[in-house]
Amino acid sequence: MVSPSREETDDLPDKDVAKDFYAKYEPKELLGRGVSSTVRRCVEKETGKDFAAKIIDISGDIDDSQGLSLRETTLREIQILKLVAGHPYIIELHDVFDSTTFIFLVFELCKNGELFDYLTNVVALSEKKTKGIMKQLLEAIEFIHSKNVVHRDLKPENILLDDDFNIKITDFGFAKVVKPQERQFELCGTPGYLAPELLKASMYENAVGYNKEVDIWACGVIMYTLLVGFPPFWHRKQMIMLRNIMEGKFEFCSPEWDDITELPKDLIRKMLVVDPLKRLTVSEALKHEFFQVVTTKGRIFDARKTFQLGMLCVRAIVRLKRLKYTPEPLSIEVARNYPYRIKTLRKVVDACAFRVYCHWVKRGEVQNRAALFENRPKIELKQIYTDAMNTITT
Numbered sequence: 001m002v003s004p005s006r007e008e009t010d011d012l013p014d015k016d017v018a019k020d021f022y023a024k025y026e027p028k029e030l031l032g033r034g035v036s037s038t039v040r041r042c043v044e045k046e047t048g049k050d051f052a053a054k055i056i057d058i059s060g061d062i063d064d065s066q067g068l069s070l071r072e073t074t075l076r077e078i079q080i081l082k083l084v085a086g087h088p089y090i091i092e093l094h095d096v097f098d099s100t101t102f103i104f105l106v107f108e109l110c111k112n113g114e115l116f117d118y119l120t121n122v123v124a125l126s127e128k129k130t131k132g133i134m135k136q137l138l139e140a141i142e143f144i145h146s147k148n149v150v151h152r153d154l155k156p157e158n159i160l161l162d163d164d165f166n167i168k169i170t171d172f173g174f175a176k177v178v179k180p181q182e183r184q185f186e187l188c189g190t191p192g193y194l195a196p197e198l199l200k201a202s203m204y205e206n207a208v209g210y211n212k213e214v215d216i217w218a219c220g221v222i223m224y225t226l227l228v229g230f231p232p233f234w235h236r237k238q239m240i241m242l243r244n245i246m247e248g249k250f251e252f253c254s255p256e257w258d259d260i261t262e263l264p265k266d267l268i269r270k271m272l273v274v275d276p277l278k279r280l281t282v283s284e285a286l287k288h289e290f291f292q293v294v295t296t297k298g299r300i301f302d303a304r305k306t307f308q309l310g311m312l313c314v315r316a317i318v319r320l321k322r323l324k325y326t327p328e329p330l331s332i333e334v335a336r337n338y339p340y341r342i343k344t345l346r347k348v349v350d351a352c353a354f355r356v357y358c359h360w361v362k363r364g365e366v367q368n369r370a371a372l373f374e375n376r377p378k379i380e381l382k383q384i385y386t387d388a389m390n391t392i393t394t
């Protein structure tokens with residue numbers, strides 16, 4: 001990690017504007033940019049620990065679609081962050097500094113950045129990795145919903161990865177406290193992740209509005225994208241994309257889906273249901289078969305079968321290890337006609353032959369043992385024999 005260069009520090013507020021922040025933290029390099037904020041790594045001077053500071057410029061404050069100023073929406077974000085604090089998969093707010101022109105939110109640092117960038121690097125995730133991430137995501141959402149909060153901007157850019165690649169949901173800028181039956185009508189979020197009822201709420205006069213189910217729809221879009229690398233609803237013309245969302249028109253036909261099993265597709269189908277009342281709730285999604293403990297692609301874990309398989313593997317390995325010491329099967333036919341072919345017999349034959357003819361093998365020339373089994377007489381020996389015979393006869 002590096003210190004910020006001169007031009008990179010342009011977004012940083014003057015020291016006198018944010019004295020308290022600078023007294024406690026040393027700002028470092030840029031980590032990300034949002035619509036009205038920049039996020040920088042910063043070091044807590046007292047402890048030397050790294051954090052991420054979200055610096056929100058509220059100087060040119062304008063009201064949003066609800067008439068809320070940026071200061072008000074930031075204060076709402078802080079209030080919600082405190083409400084959902086203490087969950088392992090939700091970002092932890094460490095400190096807050098409020099000045100007339102800037103608000104600083106100091107968060108725990110997620111060194112592995114956005115899930116979005118991670119996915120860009122790896123293109124698509126395996127079913128196993130997707131299962132891990134989706135389980136954490138749904139558990140965090142279950143917690144958020146239990147606090148009567150709806151996030152409304154779930155997407156891979158707002159899901160960060162910590163040192164151990166566990167997720168941390170962040171950016172509660174659009175989050176809102178809602179009563180269970182209270183209907184919402186504001187249009188907020190990111191186009192490709194918007195639920196049909198949220199779009200209808202902002203388009204039609206007689207729309208019934210929306211509630212927490214919009215987060216499950218976004219989870220369906222995220223899960224689809226994680227598995228194949230591209231989103232379920234996309235079209236060059238945004239109007240067509242929005243129409244496809246409202247009709248729930250998406251497919252599993254591209255070749256990328258060929259290797260993906262039925263269970264994750266089933267879960268996606270049940271999260272991307274147009275009618276929010278028929279869509280899975282977060283608890284139902286977590287109980288889906290896809291999240292049962294599995295060993296291999298889509299197979300359900302069975303302790304007895306796994307144990308039996310383990311035993312078979314151990315027995316096979318032991319057999320393979322012993323193979324070296326197990327005698328080769330030997331037929332009488334082979335033993336009688338080709339005894340020298342068999343390793344153990346070969347040793348016996350050699351030993352016998354050596355015992356009979358060892359006096360022919362000179363000391364220190366044991367390698368000449370092979371000569372003992374040569375059928376043809378050696379030329380030099382033959383010559384010695386002939387010379388000897390000649391001497392005898394003359």
Ligand code: ADP
Binds near residue numbers: 032034035114171
């Ligand atoms: P905005 O509301 O403006 O979208 P976010 O809270 O989403 O702001 O932050 C913008 C980006 O900054 C994130 O998408 C991410 O890349 C980076 N970021 C935010 N918080 C952290 C953090 N705690 N650790 C690392 N990077 C972060």
Ligand code: MG
Binds near residue numbers: 157158171
């Ligand atoms: Mg964001």
